[in-house]
Each structure stands twice: as C-alpha cells, then as structure tokens.
Amino acid sequence: MPSVTEIAQPVGLTLTLALIVTAILLFVATPIAWWLTRSQSAWKAPVAAVVSLPLVLPPTVLGFYLLLAFGPNGPGGLIAPLWGARTLAFSFEGLVIASVLYSLPFMTQPLRTAFEAIGDEPLEAAATLGAGRRSTFFRLVIPLARSGYLTGAILTFAHTVGEFGVVLMIGGNIPGKTKLVSMAIYDFVERLEWDKAHLLAGGMVLFAFVVITTVMLIDRRVGRIAGVN
Amino acid sequence: MRRTFLLPGLALAVLMTVSAPAAEISAAVAANFTKPAEELGKAFTARTGDTVAFSFGATGQLYTQLSQGAPFEVFLAADDKRPALAVQEGFGVAGTVFTYAVGKVVLYSPTIDVTDGAAVLKANAFQHLAVADPRTAPYGAAGMQVLDRLGLTETVAARIVTGENISQALQFIESGNAELGFVALSQVVDKPATQVWRVPAEDYAPIRQDAVLTTAGAGDPAAKAFLQFLQGDEGRAIIEKYGYEVR
Incomplete structure (x- = not known):
C-alpha cells in the first residue's frame, strides 16, 4: 500500500518549486522579453539564442554544468557558504536556480510574442498623451500582454513540474528536499513498485492534458479577439 | 505528417544495416563493474573477434528493463538476487547463474x-x-x-x-x-x-555479483562464450585486478 507521504511529499514539493519558479520568472523574463522586442542592438540575436538554449540542449548538458558550477570549485562554492552550506547541489535552492534557467524560454517566448503583437501604435499614442515610459509599460503594455503572461506562467509551471534530467543530476534525490514527482516515479519503476508509479504517472498524464487544453483555449480566445479587432 | 515518420524509419534502416555483421553481444552490466567490463570486452574481442556492447546502470533498473523485453543477452548484476529472480521469472536461462565477482x-x-x-x-x-x-x-x-x-x-x-x-x-x-x-x-x-x-568485511554482507545468460541470449554461442571467458584465467585476472574477489 502506498503511504501518504511517499506520494504527497513529492507532489507538494513539486508544486511549491513550480510556483516559486513561475513567480521568479515573471519578474526575470519581463525585462528580457521587452528588451528583445524593442532593442535594435546587434546583441539581440545572440541574447535571444542564449535564452532559447534550454529548448534545444539535452537536460544532461545543463545538469552537468550546474553540477560543476554548484560545487565547491564553482561559483556555487562562493555563494553557498553564506548560509553555511558548501554546495548548491542537493538543496531546494539549487533546484530553484536550475529550474529558473531551464524554464527561462518558456516564460520569455510567450511574453516576447505578446509584446510584439502590441506594435508601435499604442505606444506612440501613449507618448503623445504624455505618458512616461514607466507608466506606459505598467498601464498599457502589461495589461495588453496579459494573455502572454498567462500562457507563459502556465507553460513555465508545467515545464517545471515535468523536469527530470537536471533534477536527476544535481538533486541527490533527498525526500522532502529534492525528490520531485518525476524522480519519485523513476524510483518506483526501478523498485518494481508499479502501483505507486501508476498513481503518480497517471496523475501527471491528467495534469499535462489539462494544461495543454487550457493553453490551447487561451490561444484560441486571444485569436478570436484579435480577429474581431 | 508523413515526413515526420520518414526520419525515424530511415534511422532504423541505417541501424539495421550497421548492426548486421559479426557477432555483437549485448550485455547489461551493473555500474560498479564498468571499468573491468570494458577491459574484459576488449580482451574478449582480441581473442574471438566478437564485440560486446555494454549497457551500464543500476542493477534494479537493468532488471526492470530486462523484464520488459530489453534485448540484453547477458546480465551481470551487482547482487545475487536479480539473476536468480530472472531465472525464476523466465527471463534467465536456468543453470547459467554463477558468481563472477565478489565486490568490496x-x-x-x-x-x-x-x-x-x-x-x-x-x-x-x-x-x-x-x-x-x-x-x-x-x-x-x-x-x-x-x-x-x-x-x-x-x-x-x-x-x-x-x-x-x-x-x-x-x-x-x-x-x-x-x-x-x-x-x-x-x-x-x-x-x-x-x-x-x-570497510572491514564483517561490517556488511558480502556483495556476491552474479551473472546469468538471458533467454534472449540462449541461442547465441557468442554470449555463452563471453560468460565462459569471465570464468577463465584471463577473465578472472582482469576482474581481480580491479579489486574484486573471484571464486
């Protein structure tokens, strides 16, 4: 019989991680996406490429470099001693940092698309009416890009929930700290405890279905509004 | 839609033509045995001309894959439970289980x-x-x-x-x-x-690492030859060199 903690603990931990990562990326990805939309800089293409790298690279590449970077010989070895640790690996904080990097394109791309869809006209109109750049951004751009924020948030959340390779390589599989749902499923399958694996894996299938359907519905609604305009 | 199927099909066709010649034995090997296995594979190839393709992993993971039809012909586990279980469940050939190394x-x-x-x-x-x-x-x-x-x-x-x-x-x-x-x-x-x-030997139960011929390898003389090679003098010498006991 599956015990409650065996199932509930990884689920709770995964949801917490996904929420934190989504919240952080809302702040981190906004300026990046805005800069990528408006900038004329020659650096635009390379920066856009770097942001998109996690889409293409296998998670093992990120996992490998993070393992080295988190350790005592990397930058992690400089930061971790601040709270008495010697490595960022094997910690929830480490997973947050890794997931923010790994999910960055999933927030940045929808925001960039939404920002680009706004176009120059509303911004010029706002400027004509005497609005400052700051209030234009917060009172015009963000409300107009809300569907981008919604899509980005859902995709980031879902992608963080579905993370496996990076977590496998830097997590250390510690119950209550770094053992996420995807790890728990892998463990259950390895140990031939397939009833528990079914419980979590079936839940993930359902979750993914709901997420994808939601994103498609949002996209369609947005498309319809744009069509009417 | 059709094009998306073309690529995997092509890859499969290439794979099939590549893997056809000379005997290649597919071996599932416990991760701790990685280094000696690679040396054993080389020595075996030098002697017989047949090659061994190793899949390294945790014994439990390899056993799960084996139970789901993975085409491994020999299974070198890190324990004596899984090879016995393999025979019992019908994935291993009865009478082919032996201890190839005792780990420390x-x-x-x-x-x-x-x-x-x-x-x-x-x-x-x-x-x-x-x-x-x-x-x-x-x-x-x-x-x-x-x-x-x-x-x-x-x-x-x-x-x-x-x-x-x-x-x-x-x-x-x-x-x-x-x-x-x-x-x-x-x-x-x-x-x-x-x-x-x-660690003093009395502090833990001896890690008897058993090997077994799987049903997938039952008809392959090269797979049997590789298991025999592990028990021969040359094979045992390599295994001992890496800090295992042989029996």
Whole structure:
C-alpha cells in the first residue's frame, strides 16, 4: 500500500518549486522579453539564442554544468557558504536556480510574442498623451500582454513540474528536499513498485492534458479577439 | 505528417544495416563493474573477434528493463538476487547463474583523510555523504549496513545524498559536491590509500555479483562464450585486478 507521504511529499514539493519558479520568472523574463522586442542592438540575436538554449540542449548538458558550477570549485562554492552550506547541489535552492534557467524560454517566448503583437501604435499614442515610459509599460503594455503572461506562467509551471534530467543530476534525490514527482516515479519503476508509479504517472498524464487544453483555449480566445479587432 | 515518420524509419534502416555483421553481444552490466567490463570486452574481442556492447546502470533498473523485453543477452548484476529472480521469472536461462565477482565497498574521499574511515564517519564533520540508492544498488545497501554497524544510521541520515546508481554516487564526490561517499573498490582502485577506507568485511554482507545468460541470449554461442571467458584465467585476472574477489 502506498503511504501518504511517499506520494504527497513529492507532489507538494513539486508544486511549491513550480510556483516559486513561475513567480521568479515573471519578474526575470519581463525585462528580457521587452528588451528583445524593442532593442535594435546587434546583441539581440545572440541574447535571444542564449535564452532559447534550454529548448534545444539535452537536460544532461545543463545538469552537468550546474553540477560543476554548484560545487565547491564553482561559483556555487562562493555563494553557498553564506548560509553555511558548501554546495548548491542537493538543496531546494539549487533546484530553484536550475529550474529558473531551464524554464527561462518558456516564460520569455510567450511574453516576447505578446509584446510584439502590441506594435508601435499604442505606444506612440501613449507618448503623445504624455505618458512616461514607466507608466506606459505598467498601464498599457502589461495589461495588453496579459494573455502572454498567462500562457507563459502556465507553460513555465508545467515545464517545471515535468523536469527530470537536471533534477536527476544535481538533486541527490533527498525526500522532502529534492525528490520531485518525476524522480519519485523513476524510483518506483526501478523498485518494481508499479502501483505507486501508476498513481503518480497517471496523475501527471491528467495534469499535462489539462494544461495543454487550457493553453490551447487561451490561444484560441486571444485569436478570436484579435480577429474581431 | 508523413515526413515526420520518414526520419525515424530511415534511422532504423541505417541501424539495421550497421548492426548486421559479426557477432555483437549485448550485455547489461551493473555500474560498479564498468571499468573491468570494458577491459574484459576488449580482451574478449582480441581473442574471438566478437564485440560486446555494454549497457551500464543500476542493477534494479537493468532488471526492470530486462523484464520488459530489453534485448540484453547477458546480465551481470551487482547482487545475487536479480539473476536468480530472472531465472525464476523466465527471463534467465536456468543453470547459467554463477558468481563472477565478489565486490568490496569502500568509503572514498578526495579531500578528507579517511585512513580511519569509521572515525571520520563518527566525527560527522561533513555535509554530504553520497550513497547509491540502497533499494536498487547493492553497494548502496552495503553502505547503509556499514552505517548501521557503526550505529550512525540516524545521525547521518540527513546528510545522505542518493545517487541513482554507484557511478552517480562517485560523480557527486568527484565533482566536489559531496565530501565523501560509499563506492565500490573497483571504481577507486587506483587512488592513494589515504583517500580510500576499505570497510572491514564483517561490517556488511558480502556483495556476491552474479551473472546469468538471458533467454534472449540462449541461442547465441557468442554470449555463452563471453560468460565462459569471465570464468577463465584471463577473465578472472582482469576482474581481480580491479579489486574484486573471484571464486
């Protein structure tokens, strides 16, 4: 019989991680996406490429470099001693940092698309009416890009929930700290405890279905509004 | 839509033409045996011309794959349970199980002097102790037995980081993220004595590593020949060189 903690603990931990990562990326990805939309800089293409790298690279590449970077010989070895640790690996904080990097394109791309869809006209109109750049951004751009924020948030959340390779390589599989749902499923399958694996894996299938359907519905609604305009 | 199917089909066709010639044995091998297996494979190829393709992993993981029809012809486990189970469940050929090596677990640290490993563990002056998953990796289970023998199971519980298999446990240590950990002697057989504490044999149940011919390999003389090679003088010498006992 599956015990409650065996199932509930990884689920709770995964949801917490996904929420934190989504919240952080809302702040981190906004300026990046805005800069990528408006900038004329020659650096635009390379920066856009770097942001998109996690889409293409296998998670093992990120996992490998993070393992080295988190350790005592990397930058992690400089930061971790601040709270008495010697490595960022094997910690929830480490997973947050890794997931923010790994999910960055999933927030940045929808925001960039939404920002680009706004176009120059509303911004010029706002400027004509005497609005400052700051209030234009917060009172015009963000409300107009809300569907981008919604899509980005859902995709980031879902992608963080579905993370496996990076977590496998830097997590250390510690119950209550770094053992996420995807790890728990892998463990259950390895140990031939397939009833528990079914419980979590079936839940993930359902979750993914709901997420994808939601994103498609949002996209369609947005498309319809744009069509009417 | 059609184009998306074309590519995998093409890849498959290429694979099939490539893998056709000469005997290639597919072997599932416990991660701790990686180094000796590679040397054994080379020696076997030099002698017979047949090659061995190794899939390394945790014994439990490999067994799961085997039970789901993975085309491994021989299975070199890190324990004596899974090969017996394979025969019992019909994935292994009865009468082909034998002990190819008896493994030794060690405490390894590149940074801490572990000449007296028990004292280092008791001093508890470390943050992370890497162990392979005790439920799927026999060396992980042996490491936990050692902690239990020293009465440290509870005190170090919060400091244990679990590698998916024994190779990952070593990788956690080598990358500096964990200061020390339990690994197989074979993985660190070339390290200085101060970095490796050979755990007294009475502190854990002997790790008998058994091999078995699988039903997929039952009709392949090359697979049988490879298992015989492991039991011959040349094979045994290689296995012993990596810090295993042979029987």
